[in-house]
Amino acid sequence: MSVFNARSAWTIYKQELLRAFRTAMQSILAPVLTTTLYFVVFGAAIGGKMSGGGIDGVSYGAFIVPGLLLLTLLGESTSNASFGIYMPRFTGSIYELLSAPVGVGETLVGFVGAAATKSLILAAIILVTASQFVDYSIAHPFYAFGFILLVSASFSLLGFILGIWADSFEKLTVVPMLILTPLTFLGGTFYSINDLPDPWKSVALANPVVFLVNGLRWTFYDRSDVPIGLSIGLTLLFLAICVVFIAWIFRTGWRLRT
Amino acid sequence: MQPILEIRGLTKTYKGGFTALKGVDLVINKGEIFALLGPNGAGKTTLIAAVCGMVRPTSGTIAVFGEDLARNWRSVRSRIGLVPQELATDMFEPVLRSVNHSRGLFGLAPDPARIEEILRALSLWDKRDAQIRTLSGGMKRRVLIAKALAHEPELLFLDEPTAGVDVELRRDMWKQIALLRERGTTVILTTHYIEEAEEMADRVGIIRQGEILMVDEKTAMMERLGRTEALISLAQPLAELPGPIARYPVSLIEEGTVLCYRGGGGEGGGTGTQDVANLTKDLTRAGIDYTAIDIHESSLEDIFVNLLEGPQGVAQRDGQAA
Numbered sequence: 001m002s003v004f005n006a007r008s009a010w011t012i013y014k015q016e017l018l019r020a021f022r023t024a025m026q027s028i029l030a031p032v033l034t035t036t037l038y039f040v041v042f043g044a045a046i047g048g049k050m051s052g053g054g055i056d057g058v059s060y061g062a063f064i065v066p067g068l069l070l071l072t073l074l075g076e077s078t079s080n081a082s083f084g085i086y087m088p089r090f091t092g093s094i095y096e097l098l099s100a101p102v103g104v105g106e107t108l109v110g111f112v113g114a115a116a117t118k119s120l121i122l123a124a125i126i127l128v129t130a131s132q133f134v135d136y137s138i139a140h141p142f143y144a145f146g147f148i149l150l151v152s153a154s155f156s157l158l159g160f161i162l163g164i165w166a167d168s169f170e171k172l173t174v175v176p177m178l179i180l181t182p183l184t185f186l187g188g189t190f191y192s193i194n195d196l197p198d199p200w201k202s203v204a205l206a207n208p209v210v211f212l213v214n215g216l217r218w219t220f221y222d223r224s225d226v227p228i229g230l231s232i233g234l235t236l237l238f239l240a241i242c243v244v245f246i247a248w249i250f251r252t253g254w255r256l257r258t
Numbered sequence: 259m260q261p262i263l264e265i266r267g268l269t270k271t272y273k274g275g276f277t278a279l280k281g282v283d284l285v286i287n288k289g290e291i292f293a294l295l296g297p298n299g300a301g302k303t304t305l306i307a308a309v310c311g312m313v314r315p316t317s318g319t320i321a322v323f324g325e326d327l328a329r330n331w332r333s334v335r336s337r338i339g340l341v342p343q344e345l346a347t348d349m350f351e352p353v354l355r356s357v358n359h360s361r362g363l364f365g366l367a368p369d370p371a372r373i374e375e376i377l378r379a380l381s382l383w384d385k386r387d388a389q390i391r392t393l394s395g396g397m398k399r400r401v402l403i404a405k406a407l408a409h410e411p412e413l414l415f416l417d418e419p420t421a422g423v424d425v426e427l428r429r430d431m432w433k434q435i436a437l438l439r440e441r442g443t444t445v446i447l448t449t450h451y452i453e454e455a456e457e458m459a460d461r462v463g464i465i466r467q468g469e470i471l472m473v474d475e476k477t478a479m480m481e482r483l484g485r486t487e488a489l490i491s492l493a494q495p496l497a498e499l500p501g502p503i504a505r506y507p508v509s510l511i512e513e514g515t516v517l518c519y520r521g522g523g524g525e526g527g528g529t530g531t532q533d534v535a536n537l538t539k540d541l542t543r544a545g546i547d548y549t550a551i552d553i554h555e556s557s558l559e560d561i562f563v564n565l566l567e568g569p570q571g572v573a574q575r576d577g578q579a580a
Contacts, residue, residue, distance in 0.1 A: 005332075011362030022350065092346030096405065099310040100363045101336040257314050258272065258307075 012110025061134035066216040067189030081115035081159030104250035119152035144219035157242035259287040268318035278304040280468040293459035301468040302448035339411030349391035364409035396427040416447040452559040486530025488519040493547035
């Protein structure tokens with residue numbers, strides 16, 4: 001008896017990706033458009049008027065690319081994964097998953113893998129689109145890819161938990177809209193936290209998204225407000241916590257099995 | 259007969275304190291069609307959900323194919339199929355893809371020929387590229403059956419398979435279920451249509467308020483609990499019954515104008531109908547004239563209603579008839 005059923009996992013993964021392409025307008029085009037608007041307004045229009053040649057020798061338009069990319073990745077990974085598991089719970093079609101010989105491994109690879117893949121596709125499209133409006137470079141392409149992958153996977157896991165916890169569509173949108181978006185805006189997407197006046201700089205460091213934004217910015221421009229090792233370490237820790245929590249969900253059946 | 263499913267002492271108490279199952283013991287034999295009959299809220303769906311993995315039992319054991327469900331859930335679940343009561347599936351999916359998905363989910367390699375066979379048998383092949391939401395209610399239910407059959411289960415649960423389905427489709431569904439049995443699939447269906455159990459089932463279990471009241475072969479149940487009822491309209495009203503007539507399980511109703519017989523062994527012209535024939539001869543001998551005889555066998559429905567009315571209800575009727 002196998003412990004992991006690769007075919008089941010692949011089936012879920014394929015299904016979830018197909019669902020994304022079926023709703024491509026909403027799940028791909030909309031976030032790309034929103035992010036592009038940021039590039040145009042903040043990067044090209046306002047950034048061009050800024051004196052002093054940007055932040056730390058990086059033009060303002062380029063400076064905000066990693067942060068904006070992260071803003072989209074956090075929001076989309078979370079909401080994609082949460083909708084992926086919430087919808088079957090909502091419609092009742094989850095009976096099939098629950099009655100199938102499928103465990104936590106297959107479910108995670110399927111649902112979270114598909115959500116993370118979507119985020120990677122989205123990241124690629126956004127980076128290509130951004131290059132049309134601002135000049136940016138990537139100092140550490142390998143790390144950049146790794147970091148994007150890590151963030152996509154972690155927040156897809158978070159989204160999966162959210163989708164299992166939520167018992168209404170409202171709760172589903174609360175976390176991305178009311179928690180992730182403000183934290184990302186305040187997490188140094190549009191500015192360097194080193195430029196903040198003193199009490200606020202320390203306060204900003206309590207925001208975990210600061211470490212994500214700066215981690216990704218380091219892979220682009222080799223500069224960061226916080227140590228890069230700490231950024232990667234914290235992200236891995238977050239991922240591990242999510243995995244442990246999901247394993248607990250499957251063991252106890254919390255919100256899945258009555 | 260080889261058991262395929264053995265449930266022992268199964269209890270389920272939901273978080274709110276509601277106990278849906280109270281120590282259910284049930285053995286299902288390989289190859290049979292078993293109908294679980296009970297009113298709404300009796301615990302039918304909870305019982306199915308416990309075997310299929312949607313509900314965690316509070317206590318008790320479930321063994322399927324001789325394996326403990328809790329321990330060997332992977333191998334056990336891969337051999338069980340479930341058609342849920344609600345029409346719950348991704349309605350935007352085309353039929354064929356949805357059914358293929360079900361097969362893959364259970365870890366089986368694609369088998370287009372087998373899937374085509376399943377879809378053809380359920381008259382869905384022509385609709386294979388249609389989105390499920392565009393189909394009629396009966397067709398949607400058949401899609402759910404196709405999905406449940408996609409991994410070729412040996413044990414199939416049908417939760418209210420004909421709820422909200424018109425008469426023609428219901429007959430069609432029964433035919434499909436009969437075909438499954440011919441292929442060797444064991445079928446457990448829940449229903450509150452007695453007609454359905456009467457038509458399809460080899461054995462019937464009656465569940466009420468989380469307890470199995472009775473499990474028996476359908477025909478045996480009907481023979482044991484069935485009654486013949488005869489209403490004999492008398493030419494002249496009677497004030498009391500003469501001795502030879504009073505020996506029968508009869509009573510005078512409608513102000514002595516009708517003689518009511520209740521008794522006998524039920525279905526298949528058992529002792530009941532014989533009894534009524536003898537009764538009419540005795541009436542003639544006693545010089546009691548009659549104008550009409552209305553005789554009928556009690557159905558599974560009567561038995562069901564009696565059982566659900568509680569032990570008292572059954573006793574009362576037994577007493578009356580004896």
